[in-house]
Amino acid sequence: MRQTIRKALLIFSLLLFPVTLYYFSPALIINAAFDGIVNGSFIVFLLMLILSVPFGRLFCGYICPAGGLQECAFAVNKKSPKQGWKNYIKYVIWAIWIAAVIFCYCQKGKIIGVDFLYETNSGISVSDIHSYIIYYGIVMLIFIPSILFGKRVFCHYFCWMAPFMILGTKLRKLLHLPGLHIKIKNKGACISCGKCSQNCPMGISVSENIAKGKINSCECIQCGACIDACPKKVLSYGMKEGK
Ligand code: SF4
Ligand code: SF4
Numbered sequence: 001m002r003q004t005i006r007k008a009l010l011i012f013s014l015l016l017f018p019v020t021l022y023y024f025s026p027a028l029i030i031n032a033a034f035d036g037i038v039n040g041s042f043i044v045f046l047l048m049l050i051l052s053v054p055f056g057r058l059f060c061g062y063i064c065p066a067g068g069l070q071e072c073a074f075a076v077n078k079k080s081p082k083q084g085w086k087n088y089i090k091y092v093i094w095a096i097w098i099a100a101v102i103f104c105y106c107q108k109g110k111i112i113g114v115d116f117l118y119e120t121n122s123g124i125s126v127s128d129i130h131s132y133i134i135y136y137g138i139v140m141l142i143f144i145p146s147i148l149f150g151k152r153v154f155c156h157y158f159c160w161m162a163p164f165m166i167l168g169t170k171l172r173k174l175l176h177l178p179g180l181h182i183k184i185k186n187k188g189a190c191i192s193c194g195k196c197s198q199n200c201p202m203g204i205s206v207s208e209n210i211a212k213g214k215i216n217s218c219e220c221i222q223c224g225a226c227i228d229a230c231p232k233k234v235l236s237y238g239m240k241e242g243k
Contacts, residue, residue, distance in 0.1 A: 003224070003228050009063060010068030013065045022120050024161065029042050032115075037113055045164055051168070054177075056181065057220065060161075061201075064161075066142050070152045070153070071152070074201070076147050077148070077151075079149070094160055178240045180237060210234065
């Protein structure tokens, strides 16, 4: 039931993507910075960072339109992308982009206002042929790698939003604050069937993590698919680390 609701939320968010596109835009924040404006995507990225302290990457698992688009591609390619150095590509993209945003705000010298609907048509992102071309390009940029390389490959390697939430989660751990995570509540009941790993949309080897005693991957999007796939109820959501 939980996974049905989760997938329905992702599809709903995907259907809203023509409206919400500019609120996730890494380019629009640069335009806004040149004008000294705090725009919609600035506020959304800031909220992602703050909310990830208690909730980790819950946004990726339940709300992200790009996540919904990629999970639609599971019907074509269910391979798990390789973990390794390629996972760091997104951090390089993120660092260069954040440096560009800071530089642009510094160029302007001051923030002159807040405009959540900046460069949208009454809040709607895709409202003319120019924005439709951008929308279609972004959709292809997310969808084609998923078809070619497998499960949520865009999240793994390229997403500019993931590092905000990974940073928030790491900050929580550093400060020993409580926060949402996947808890191993009954390790002894595990029969090593591997269903948790097979059902993980992020291709995390959950059963290996269970053997090590902790599910600690920063690629975890808190989707709960591993919890729901386990026949022995080994896993659950938890808020307090280790509990
Ligand atoms: S480890 Fe579990 S909660 Fe995390 S992404 Fe994989 S299936 Fe989802
Ligand atoms: S699905 Fe449950 S029983 Fe099977 S390996 Fe994962 S935790 Fe163990």
